[in-house]
Amino acid sequence: MQVAIFGIGGVTRTFRQWPERVLGERLVRLGHSVVAYGYHDPRSPHLKERSEEIGGIQVRRVSPRFWPARSLRKEMARNLMPDVAHLMHPRNVLAFPATRLLRQWHVPRVFTWLGPFHDPYLVDDRESPLEAPPHYDRPIFSLRKLLRQLWQGQGLRDNLRNFALHWPLAQADLFLACSEHEARELTRLGMPQERIRVVPLWIEAEEIRALPARPPEQLFSRPLILFIGQLTRRKGADVLLEAIPGVLRRYPAASFAIVSHNPTGWPEIEQRALALGVRGALHFLGQVSEEEKVALLRACDVYVLPSRYEGFGLPLLEAMACGAPIVASDVPVIHEILRDGENGLLVPRDDPQALAAALLRVLGDPVLRARLVEGGERALRERYDGERLIRQVVAAYEEAIAWVRKEGGSRDG
Template sequence: MRILIIGLGGISRHFRNWPERTLGQSLVRTGHDVYALTYWQPEAPHLGLIERATTIDGIRVIRVRPRIAPNRDLVSVLRNLPRPDVVHLMHPRNVLAWEAVRWMRRRRVPICWTWLGPFHDRWLVDDRERPYERPPHPERLIMTAHDLVRRIMREPLRARDHWRNYAIHAPLRQVNRFIPCSRHEADVLTNLGFGKRMGPVVPLWLDMEFMNGPAPAPPSLTRPIIPYIGQLTIRKCYDMIIDTMPVIVRRYPQASFVFVTHNQAQRADLLRRAAERGVERNLHFLGTISEEEKLALLRASDVLPFPSRYEGFGLPILEGMAAGVPVISTDIPVVNEIVVHGENGFLIPYDDAEALSRAILTLLEARNLRERLIAGGQRALQERFAPERLVRRIIAVYEEVVGEYHFRL
């Protein structure tokens, strides 16, 4: 089959485990012809989205300007691409979807969509940083032209925002099959009225060839090494990590807390918080590092705390398991579909810094427990997150929707 993946940044030489790349890579390995349309963002070189056209892992990647409509850049590319057998859209705020879905529907190309975190949608939740603290608002989503006109007549000063709301959500009604990455995502989409188009839950996976491959020497740090990997946002709980540092440092004065993030804007706040708690000398801010350097850091780490107030999936959890480091995360939807407490990781209550501190100390001091969790993580990767098995489930969905189209014709 010829498959077109339409995502955000997701196929970049800088990031090995972004879902568009691992999906495309696995499809190429099974013999499929894979194209990808992603955002062109030269203003953010650290993301690696500068080349307008390139080939990565056998995926032919074309980058276009991230605009809703009119997106002449996108339309020009679509005109020159070979007609795909199926399109796979990814992410809930994909601004390329409006033009791409209209184009593909006119050419009778079936469409699948993996939403990758419904509560990233600012119209659906009050606060994307803490979406579980208030109920979602499905009534805010605008999916039909009639609802758009009605909303604009009622709130004309918000016409631009209503149009954007409509352009982001109307394409959902044209999808042939949703392929959710979690049960939570499937439940949200079902509650939005898309249950009849729901395909199987297919979780994300890693580039295991890379994760099992070579890595450079890790940075020279005093143990225990405790990394933070993710954006410096309230959603990712960097504040909780800082709050745990004094507790850990009292027991382990040489502990190294290592922050890896491409979100440099919050560095000053991070350092200020550490200084206020008297632990600034234990904080090592690496910022943006290569995937190889991140792998080396994970392999050298003693524990990976990954508390979160919301995750669309939580790939760093799998990366920690693959690197052989015990993982701690929060007992919230999606995460608790990946981590089985006491088997392949630890789950702590939501927003509980004291519980996080206790869990870190427990895993630093209980060798047998650490080894059991590490072994459980390896089993989970082999049994539940094996790329070759998961991609076959996605291909089966493609074949199903393509077959339905051919039957109608």
């Protein structure tokens, strides 16, 4: 089978566990041919190469434009016609021009949204999307609605962008939701329920476990609490910061390590830490290698994810693969991955006191820690096994291909 994957950052050498790369390499191992299209960015060390092969995946990077997207058309014409196309992400600029071409060529299209509340038109604030109800009437899925909006004198540029982001979703022949949350939101937006399949993301846990055991490069006083993620409001680093004083009262030597590939937001975090008197307990490590990240996850006493929303939550699976007990927010999609008290502890979002209490509970109870670690290993084995899930993905591709052949062409609209 020839498979084309359309993402944003897509397949890179740096981020081993990103969905597009994990998916593509599994498909290659099964004997399928995969071309992954993503954004080209000469300023980024991860995205500067226009063409390369990674793990058997042919990677093609193009300028991220809705229109005219000549570079995407040129690259797609150079490669073999795909049997199926898999589009990903709610803000994927390439999805619009790719869908136009794929429709002309009658190529079946499968769409994975990867977090509905990352959509800036569906929610008021992508950094805190659960604070207000979603606006299901805002996304523009059809040309008719776009023309109506423009006729009423509403903003041209914003409405065109709205249409370009959402029209490809409505044109999908099959939706491969990565969570029950995503499936529900697709249904609420009017997507046909009979065309939605749920297959969660996964990681290559065995590759993580196979990495050599070694201590982190930096020494930390114990206990060690680890945070990995961008320093944005959505990821909740500020909530963790407010929880630190409560932990330090019980464990004065505790260390809080922060790993983030983007330092934006660190000055504000540091200033607040100084005001709280906890700066000495914070260790900002910036971006680290995959090997160092695994070493930190193996060494930490608790991995914490106090997010206000997650499109999925792959770091949770990485923490499980490394044997780290987890404390995280009770939000979509985290509460699908974590079962409270079984493979992690869930706390209310935006609640530093509850977060501190949960951290203290895990740190002070070795029996609980062992149970959470064992539950994480079981969850990876039973619910996030890549060998089983890739078969479900391939079955979805085959279903989309068969449906399009039966209908005599992919969805019109």
